[in-house]
Amino acid sequence: MLIKKNSFYDYAYRRFRRNKLAVIGTFITLAFIVVALLAPILSPYEPSEFFFMEGQNLYNKYDTPSLQHLLGTDSLGRDVFSRLLYGARVTMMVALSAVSISTIIGTIIGLVTGYFGRFIDAFFMRIVDIVISFPVLFLLISISTIMDPSIWIVILAIGLVSWTSTARLVRGEVLRVKELDYIVAANACGSSSLKIIIKHILPNILAPIMVQVTIGTAQAILMEASLSFLGVGVQQPTPSWGNMLMDAQKLLVLRDMPWIWIPPGVVTLLLVLAIYFVGDGLRDAFDPKQ
Amino acid sequence: MPDTPLLVVENLNKHFLLHKSMKKEHAVYVKAVNNVSFTVNEGETLGIVGESGCGKSTLGRTLLRLLEPTGGEVYFEGKRISDYTTNEMRSLRERMQYIFQDPYSSMNPKMTIRDIVSEPLENFRKDMSSEQREERVAELLELVGLSREAMTRYPHEFSGGQRQRIVIARGIALNPRLLICDESVSALDVSVQAQIINLLQELKQKLSLTYLFISHDLRVVKFISDRIMVLYLGEVMEIAPSSTLFADPKHPYTRSLIGSISKGDPRHRDERKILEGEIPNPMNAPKGCPFSSRCPVAFERCHIENPTLRTVGKDHVAACLLLSQPMQSDTKTGENE
Amino acid sequence: MKTILEVRDLSVQFRTEEGSFHAIEHVSFSVEEQKTLAIVGESGSGKSVTSLAIMQLIAENGKITDGEIFIEGQDILKLTRKEVQQSILGKKISMIFQEPMTALNPVIKIGDQITESILEHQQVSKKEARQIALDTLKQVGIPSPEERIKQYPHQLSGGMRQRVMIAMGLVTRPKIMIADEPTTALDVTIEAQILNLLEELKKKFKTSILFVTHDLNIVADIADDVLVMYCGEVIEKGPVADIFESPKHPYTKGLLATMPSLDQTKSVLPTIKGSVPNISKRPSGCHFHPRCEYATERCRKEKPKTYVEGAHHVQCFLYAPKEGTKHA
Numbered sequence: 001m002l003i004k005k006n007s008f009y010d011y012a013y014r015r016f017r018r019n020k021l022a023v024i025g026t027f028i029t030l031a032f033i034v035v036a037l038l039a040p041i042l043s044p045y046e047p048s049e050f051f052f053m054e055g056q057n058l059y060n061k062y063d064t065p066s067l068q069h070l071l072g073t074d075s076l077g078r079d080v081f082s083r084l085l086y087g088a089r090v091t092m093m094v095a096l097s098a099v100s101i102s103t104i105i106g107t108i109i110g111l112v113t114g115y116f117g118r119f120i121d122a123f124f125m126r127i128v129d130i131v132i133s134f135p136v137l138f139l140l141i142s143i144s145t146i147m148d149p150s151i152w153i154v155i156l157a158i159g160l161v162s163w164t165s166t167a168r169l170v171r172g173e174v175l176r177v178k179e180l181d182y183i184v185a186a187n188a189c190g191s192s193s194l195k196i197i198i199k200h201i202l203p204n205i206l207a208p209i210m211v212q213v214t215i216g217t218a219q220a221i222l223m224e225a226s227l228s229f230l231g232v233g234v235q236q237p238t239p240s241w242g243n244m245l246m247d248a249q250k251l252l253v254l255r256d257m258p259w260i261w262i263p264p265g266v267v268t269l270l271l272v273l274a275i276y277f278v279g280d281g282l283r284d285a286f287d288p289k290q
Numbered sequence: 291m292p293d294t295p296l297l298v299v300e301n302l303n304k305h306f307l308l309h310k311s312m313k314k315e316h317a318v319y320v321k322a323v324n325n326v327s328f329t330v331n332e333g334e335t336l337g338i339v340g341e342s343g344c345g346k347s348t349l350g351r352t353l354l355r356l357l358e359p360t361g362g363e364v365y366f367e368g369k370r371i372s373d374y375t376t377n378e379m380r381s382l383r384e385r386m387q388y389i390f391q392d393p394y395s396s397m398n399p400k401m402t403i404r405d406i407v408s409e410p411l412e413n414f415r416k417d418m419s420s421e422q423r424e425e426r427v428a429e430l431l432e433l434v435g436l437s438r439e440a441m442t443r444y445p446h447e448f449s450g451g452q453r454q455r456i457v458i459a460r461g462i463a464l465n466p467r468l469l470i471c472d473e474s475v476s477a478l479d480v481s482v483q484a485q486i487i488n489l490l491q492e493l494k495q496k497l498s499l500t501y502l503f504i505s506h507d508l509r510v511v512k513f514i515s516d517r518i519m520v521l522y523l524g525e526v527m528e529i530a531p532s533s534t535l536f537a538d539p540k541h542p543y544t545r546s547l548i549g550s551i552s553k554g555d556p557r558h559r560d561e562r563k564i565l566e567g568e569i570p571n572p573m574n575a576p577k578g579c580p581f582s583s584r585c586p587v588a589f590e591r592c593h594i595e596n597p598t599l600r601t602v603g604k605d606h607v608a609a610c611l612l613l614s615q616p617m618q619s620d621t622k623t624g625e626n627e
Numbered sequence: 628m629k630t631i632l633e634v635r636d637l638s639v640q641f642r643t644e645e646g647s648f649h650a651i652e653h654v655s656f657s658v659e660e661q662k663t664l665a666i667v668g669e670s671g672s673g674k675s676v677t678s679l680a681i682m683q684l685i686a687e688n689g690k691i692t693d694g695e696i697f698i699e700g701q702d703i704l705k706l707t708r709k710e711v712q713q714s715i716l717g718k719k720i721s722m723i724f725q726e727p728m729t730a731l732n733p734v735i736k737i738g739d740q741i742t743e744s745i746l747e748h749q750q751v752s753k754k755e756a757r758q759i760a761l762d763t764l765k766q767v768g769i770p771s772p773e774e775r776i777k778q779y780p781h782q783l784s785g786g787m788r789q790r791v792m793i794a795m796g797l798v799t800r801p802k803i804m805i806a807d808e809p810t811t812a813l814d815v816t817i818e819a820q821i822l823n824l825l826e827e828l829k830k831k832f833k834t835s836i837l838f839v840t841h842d843l844n845i846v847a848d849i850a851d852d853v854l855v856m857y858c859g860e861v862i863e864k865g866p867v868a869d870i871f872e873s874p875k876h877p878y879t880k881g882l883l884a885t886m887p888s889l890d891q892t893k894s895v896l897p898t899i900k901g902s903v904p905n906i907s908k909r910p911s912g913c914h915f916h917p918r919c920e921y922a923t924e925r926c927r928k929e930k931p932k933t934y935v936e937g938a939h940h941v942q943c944f945l946y947a948p949k950e951g952t953k954h955a
Binding site for chain 1: 351354356380381383384387388390391392395396397398399400401402409410413414442443444447457460
């Protein structure tokens with residue numbers, strides 16, 4: 001269909017299909033995406049909806065799971081299950097946006113430094129060194145003392161810190177590919193540098209970039225979870241799996257109310273694992289060592 | 291054939307700097323191509339032959355400015371191209387093309403054959419529409435003995451010989467005048483080699499091409515070339531018409547090289563001559579004549595003075611002190627094998 | 628004449644993504660004492676697989692499915708892996724490869740690599756082993772062996788490394804040495820030296836040589852007997868003079884005609900039409916029939932038997948028995 005027969009991607013696709021873990025990972029990831037998209041339909045309540053105790057004026061906090069509240073209620077009386085579903089949207093959106101930003105920046109910088117080398121290379125690699133040494137956590141904590149970090153600040157923070165691994169990867173690949181005969185041949189055919197980068201180099205380094213995107217997504221999810229858990233990520237009332245885990249900071253909740261923190265923990269673990277399986281599967285599909 | 295040679299090379303140098311040094315004398319260079327001079331006439335095939343470190347591949351790439359020369363001049367169609375800018379060189383690519391040694395690595399594995407062969411057309415024939423380009427690609431593929439269906443397939447689906455045909459098709463796409471073939475048949479099976487050699491001969495006739503044929507295989511070079519240039523450690527040892535080179539080789543290295551080749555006949559197996567010694571590392575080239583460390587007839591001056599190319603016969607030049615001394619070469623004739 | 632190596636009906640199969648295929652089928656030949664047998668073929672012929680099978684070096688996804696390999700009369704396929712490693716490999720039979728850079732360990736000095744292989748197979752002290760190593764290096768023509776022994780592989784040229792490999796192969800005085808394209812990566816003048824060296828050593832140490840190559844010219848120079856392989860089968864075999872002066876199989880004839888020789892007078896080289904088929908797409912019957920100008924319907928349907936004339940064997944219906952000819 002989309003993939004040309006007998007092309008590199010055709011063979012890769014067939015190899016991927018044979019890898020059971022990768023296929024399972026793909027289905028799980030797709031399932032999560034579908035659930036996230038359909039959250040408004042699947043969710044019984046609004047995520048910010050507060051519930052009151054029967055006939056009283058008090059919030060129904062920490063209620064155990066029941067038929068009305070499949071996963072009980074949290075510290076403010078909101079339905080945990082609904083928050084979980086909407087949280088999926090938020091977590092995944094943050095992760096995917098951050099990964100897109102880091103991939104685009106990293107790829108462009110990697111291509112340019114790898115291909116042109118010398119001063120540009122030296123300059124950007126020093127920037128990479130600076131960015132890597134930068135403590136994201138402190139940055140976000142500092143920002144949060146001034147204002148509540150909006151969701152876009154969180155996305156930018158994660159994205160702007162993660163592009164370095166992509167850049168290094170792309171640069172390494174460009175260096176490897178640059179000396180191959182078909183690049184010299186393209187030069188001999190009269191192709192311009194831009195044409196060579198886009199038509200010859202980029203298609204041949206796409207495979208490792210794709211694998212890196214999966215890893216980056218998983219890492220972004222975990223980063224969001226950590227940041228939100230510490231209170232400097234996604235802010236209330238917006239639900240995210242990370243800030244749902246924040247409740248677990250209270251010993252009482254941790255010990256006696258597992259329905260509040262186990263679900264977000266488990267789904268995070270599951271999704272990250274599924275994405276890693278897909279990433280491994282892609283890596284093996286693109287580069288089989290027979 | 292017109293009188294002006296198509297390609298004139300004068301004292302071409304390509305030196306690679308290995309170690310920089312504050313003192314110029316201490317800088318270490320690899321003289322991959324050193325003082326190479328020769329001409330190529332239109333319509334002929336000049337064979338370039340030599341062993342490792344002789345610089346033949348570096349020479350090919352430097353001629354096309356795929357590598358920058360460090361000295362000397364190159365004239366193509368009468369114009370001095372060694373100081374052309376990158377843009378001027380780009381426009382020259384239409385008329386000078388290069389066929390790489392390994393057909394597989396010189397094709398982008400992610401591109402279809404159609405895209406690969408049409409790339410030069412896209413760059414230089416902007417007047418052609420994409421249908422016209424596709425038709426031209428089909429024409430080229432058929433010219434090299436492949437069917438037009440090959441267009442939609444990928445390089446890995448083809449055998450070595452077929453891949454070689456594809457890169458040849460790409461090389462002739464723009465109707466170049468000069469084609470540099472770098473070890474174009476070396477990686478092929480014997481039975482396929484002959485097919486490609488025949489193809490190259492056929493194309494030369496049909497398209498009035500001029501070839502620079504680089505190879506380490508003397509037999510193939512002899513078959514396909516009109517004249518042959520022998521290189522050793524980046525320098526020219528001898529240039530002569532093919533038949534003359536084999537009938538009457540003057541340079542001791544050429545004689546040793548030809549002597550080392552198997553006769554291909556079990557009855558003549560004892561005729562194979564052994565040339566002792568190792569090929570020197572280009573970083574440690576011998577002083578004087580580069581061949582002096584292994585030459586069976588070298589004398590003291592050979593280790594001090596590097597001989598220049600002198601005429602030793604009709605259309606025949608060689609760089610050897612023995613040959614440029616008319617008296618000594620007379621007395622030494624008896625000793626030359 | 629004592630037979631050092633005898634191979635009978637050897638077949639090797641490989642498993643790939645697209646299924647299982649026979650790399651070689653029904654390969655039979657023998658090598659006598661102090662003789663050189665050359666196995667010649669192009670890519671896909673199975674010549675390398677044959678030599679690797681004898682050394683039990685077939686890759687993970689391949690296995691010997693049939694046949695026997697006798698070394699001095701002993702069927703080594705019936706021995707356990709350990710017995711083969713201890714008493715056969717490196718001891719009675721050794722191998723030198725095409726690319727000495729990958730066959731030699733780049734991080735161990737030359738001297739240590741040679742002494743290691745001596746100590747593996749001989750009961751000598753380290754000092755004695757070092758002396759044997761020095762002597763062997765001298766015998767293979769390496770100048771100043773005392774210095775070389777302290778060097779690493781990358782410090783040596785291609786020709787030198789190949790000599791070191793030969794030294795390592797000879798140090799245990801094997802009965803037979805397998806050389807798999809040892810000169811393909813070398814320059815012409817160095818190739819001549821190495822082939823000459825092998826000839827001298829063969830006489831000196833009374834070793835037999837099994838020489839695998841694609842180059843018929845080398846075969847002309849060094850072989851006593853020749854085995855021609857195509858698509859995994861032996862299609863012709865015989866003494867070198869017979870093969871070159873009166874080749875029987877159309878493939879052999881084509882191969883000899885297609886190489887440009889120094890006294891080539893034609894302007895167009897004779898060629899064998901078509902190309903070598905992929906291992907997964909071998910033609911039925913005689914594998915060569917689609918490229919053969921003498922092919923008949925029978926060639927497409929049936930596999931020819933091997934027909935014998937003296938020491939000259941050929942697998943082709945053109946030589947099928949009329950009255951009087953034996954067949955194997």
